[in-house]
Amino acid sequence: MKSNRLQQLFIPVLAVLLGMIAGSIVMLASGYNPIAGFSALVYGAFGDTYYIGETIRQTTPYILTGLAVAFAFRTGLFNIGVEGQLIVGWLAAVWVGVSFDLPKIVHLPLAILAAAAAGALWGLLPGVLKAYLKVHEVIITIMMNYIALHVTNAIIRSVLSDEGFKSDPVKPSASLQSEFFGAITHHSTMHYGIFIAIAAAFIMWFLLERTTKGFELRAVGFNQHASQYAGMNVRANIILAMVISGAFAGVAGAMEGLGTFGNISTKAGFTGLGFDGIAVALIGGNNAFGILLSALLFGALKVGALEMPSSAGVPTELVDIIIALIIFFVASSYMIRWLLSRGQKGAE
Template identity: 70%
Template sequence: MFSNRMINILIPVLSVILGLVAGAVIMLVFGYNPLDGFAALWKGAFGDSYFFGETIRQVTPYILSGLAVAFALRSGLLNIGVEGQVFVGWLASVWIGISFELPMVVHLPLAITAAAFAGAAWGFIPGLLKAKLGVHEVIVTIMMNYIALYVSNAVIRSLLTDGADRTESIAATASLKSEWLAEMTFYSRIHYGFIIAIAMAVVMWFILNRTTKGFELRAVGFNQHASNYAGMNVGRNIITAMVISGAFAGLAGAMEGLGTFGSMSIKSGFTNIGFDGIAVALLGANTAVGVVLAAFLFGILKIGALNMPTEAGVPTELVEIIIALIIFFVASSYMIRWVLLRFKKEGK
């Protein structure tokens, strides 16, 4: 009745449906109308061109952070440090954006490349420790998130400003913003970064599915011992996977620094772009297309939730509960798989 490929597609779809249904039940329990709540959420994401622009703006870094997590997972690694890599990418892009006066054709690519290199360098460290010393990447990347946060704050205060809490705005030649896109969406913060995010999804798909290196990375992810026996350099592939994953995360930071905000300010905590990327990757089944679709869902939920208190009186915390439930059902996908396999057997 169901092929294995169909089951892999149905699991995240059913997870989303179950999460939304559970969210509706919670709304009913607390005395809210779920139809009004979801209608307000949809209107908040697509009600007019401004909300649509903001939704696309929110989706952009989610795609890249989701790709970062998914690429590492496909290689058998859990990169919890995407949040820190976002920080250093953001910082590097803004640093280049405010430090040079160059033509846009040089300045913008240079700032974007700097962000990718910064994220890659931040990913190289846990990759090297994992490959050479066997240090678990989860521990190292978690700790490096805090290092990235406080180092970024120190650089902003000590090097990029004279003790200020925010850098100056980047030069127009390093900006991803577009005047005509802003006018089309009633001056939302949408920018050209969405094109870069989609292009990077294509890059991830190409690397993993159409290159020899991608085959090696996936093989290492499936079984390191068998890969080593087959003559593959497991350590080198671990480092490569973390470097590429970090580059994707660094680009997510560039989307914020060069697009959404055009500057960087002191942070008292994490942005959650990297942590949300974990959920995006899981929901997207660690595939490029799945990550893009999952990022759209999360962007819709995040932006649409802002409209729920005013339109339907539903607190935004309920949307966070819905997102958590979706992640729960994705994490419990073995139960959904078991049910689908039962149907498959009965259908024969």
């Protein structure tokens, strides 16, 4: 048991190292200095308090989208609709933040809960279709991403915006933005959402690992027929899993709407946060604590990459290649396990 847990921790770390080694080879082949490139990346992520603040801010939605993907996966579902659930959560949070005048102690939680409810509602339909009609959740969630994008754009133009493309700023009573963090991080966009994201990771861990309902959800994901034979309501658990997954994604949208941007604008395309959440969950081993670390890795890569062109002349696209290589090695973890097992047998 202990060796399996160590192996689960070791394999993602090895995958990241292999991805960086492969990325270094790509840099060399492209005529760039990998040492200078990675030095610029690390400096751009952690070089001073401003960069640290930006890295933490970027990490915040990654934690929540990673949790959304991981929660569904732990319960036997593959939620590709995190992007759409994030967008509708963003819209709901900003709508509440703009439309009401309330004390902050009421207004901010209400806006976050509205985002969670919107994301949960967007996850409800795929859950119902999966539970009752056996429609594969991957297909329906992909389609609902596009519905979310275009419906949200229409609502922004017709309801939330006088200019046609951007809402008013959310009221201060609904804002996650922080003068304190701005002061200590040289006016970075870091906000209080990081504490909400960490709390969400704890909630996911506690729910899945320490509650009877969490045991049911994991059991249904592992074997639906055995769970049904044991008296569990398989359909209800499938729906609940998608609803909770969608709620995590909706809160990720609130982090952007109430924290990073303070508004919502029409989008020509997807934010990418929901799709990156798949990789965050994969690298984090679908474990709440692992997701905190993998989200920090992704936040550092995304923010640090902005420093690479100016300091090392390395195009930011190479960071996307490195991320893709890391995901490839994590996805190929069965090969790493096979090599490790062969090495253990050879040692014996």
